[in-house]
Amino acid sequence: MWDDYYRGDGIPRADAALPTPPPWRTFPTPSPAEVFRPPQGLTDAVNAALSLRRPLLITGGPGTGKSTVIEQVAAELALGPVLRWHITSRSTLADALYRYDALGRIHAHRLEQEKARAGQVAAADDVADFLTLGQLGTALLPSPRPRALLIDEIDKADLDLPGDLLDVLERGEFHITELLREAQEEAQVRMWNTDARHLVRRGHVQCTEFPFIVMTSNGEQDLPAAFLRRCVRFTMPKPTAALMRAVVRGHLQLDVGDSGPEAELIDDFVRRVASGENVAVDQLLGTLHLLKGTTGSPQENSRLIDLLMKDLSSA
The missing domain is CATH 3.40.50.300 (P-loop containing nucleotide triphosphate hydrolases)
Structure with a gap:
């Protein structure tokens, strides 16, 4: 899923297109x-x-x-x-x-x-x-x-x-x-x-x-x-699945249904917060932004989720 960007082979690619940033990381930053x-x-x-x-x-x-x-x-x-x-x-x-x-x-x-x-x-x-x-x-x-x-x-x-x-x-x-x-x-x-x-x-x-x-x-x-x-x-109340779906819709223009990888990620986020883990909404949004429209294998997606959804209380 990352083949078009950094590959770690040391070969220059000046014409390589960079990924599109999420809406909240475009500058000047929208309100x-x-x-x-x-x-x-x-x-x-x-x-x-x-x-x-x-x-x-x-x-x-x-x-x-x-x-x-x-x-x-x-x-x-x-x-x-x-x-x-x-x-x-x-x-x-x-x-x-x-x-x-x-x-x-x-x-x-x-x-x-x-x-x-x-x-x-x-x-x-x-x-x-x-x-x-x-x-x-x-x-x-x-x-x-x-x-x-x-x-x-x-x-x-x-x-x-x-x-x-x-x-x-x-x-x-x-x-x-x-x-x-x-x-x-x-x-x-x-x-x-x-x-x-x-x-x-x-x-x-x-x-x-x-x-x-x-x-x-x-x-x-x-x-x-x-x-x-x-x-x-x-x-601020603990997040619910319904609230997170509304947040995702507002930030990413992405409608998440009741099932599928995105729904599972949202449900897992809500569960982790309810259990006392320190994970933030912008981690969830960033993960969903990268997973949206990708063709990565389940193993690649799992590695990406593990990378971005780490508990903030740990190093």
């Missing part, structure tokens, strides 16, 4: 919002979070669509591009609000001093040129509609981060210390991931529409009760 199918109860959780102006905390295994939810909500409700904050053990609230490039400012100040000594006109020192709002800081800017913010894998954070978030999530505001220190009445501060700037007065940022925040968790650590109390919580 997943059109093919995502929310499980029962998720729309209620989203609408509750929107109505209460509370973050939505979604817990579930890898590849269950946790981070795709916000893409679909933002597309349907015209909330604009999704801001993404990917959490690691080194993530801090301060960096998510704004970042101050102190070293860059010192370097720029020295360059302007050299210009002045050379008789050239030196630019004025503006602290705003060295400030950049983070993902959360940009989401909290005043806006006519809520901004969409994904806080991905909150359970990977340092133990203090959920507690640090509480005040900001309650008040919807923060201060930029550097602007307060220099008593700067107005400053044009760069927003996250863009060259566009936003006017900040007296170092104070206050949202007018609380952002729509989705936080995802793999359940790797417990979160504080005070933090959970301020969230609407939803747990």
Whole structure:
């Protein structure tokens, strides 16, 4: 089934056609919002979070669509591009609000001093040129509609981060210390991931529409009760055969019947997840994509399934 591609014989084949990529691996990547199918109860959780102006905390295994939810909500409700904050053990609230490039400012100040000594006109020192709002800081800017913010894998954070978030999530505001220190009445501060700037007065940022925040968790650590109390919580259900058939239909335009190799693969995937194995939906989709339309022998197909459907808990 792979004879047209890599053969391992060292013979160059510049004219060899490469395989067609799956739909979700074409670039620019198409929006997943059109093919995502929310499980029962998720729309209620989203609408509750929107109505209460509370973050939505979604817990579930890898590849269950946790981070795709916000893409679909933002597309349907015209909330604009999704801001993404990917959490690691080194993530801090301060960096998510704004970042101050102190070293860059010192370097720029020295360059302007050299210009002045050379008789050239030196630019004025503006602290705003060295400030950049983070993902959360940009989401909290005043806006006519809520901004969409994904806080991905909150359970990977340092133990203090959920507690640090509480005040900001309650008040919807923060201060930029550097602007307060220099008593700067107005400053044009760069927003996250863009060259566009936003006017900040007296170092104070206050949202007018609380952002729509989705936080995802793999359940790797417990979160504080005070933090959970301020969230609407939803747990992604275990996959069913019917749900997986709908997912496959949406992503691969493939209708899987009640029998056959594809149906057996889906049933085996559902069984493995139910028994506690750590396998993801995108593994299933990738395997079905490669098996679709192939003429490989049962032994070749079995080797391919073993290669792609490995438990994620093992090396």
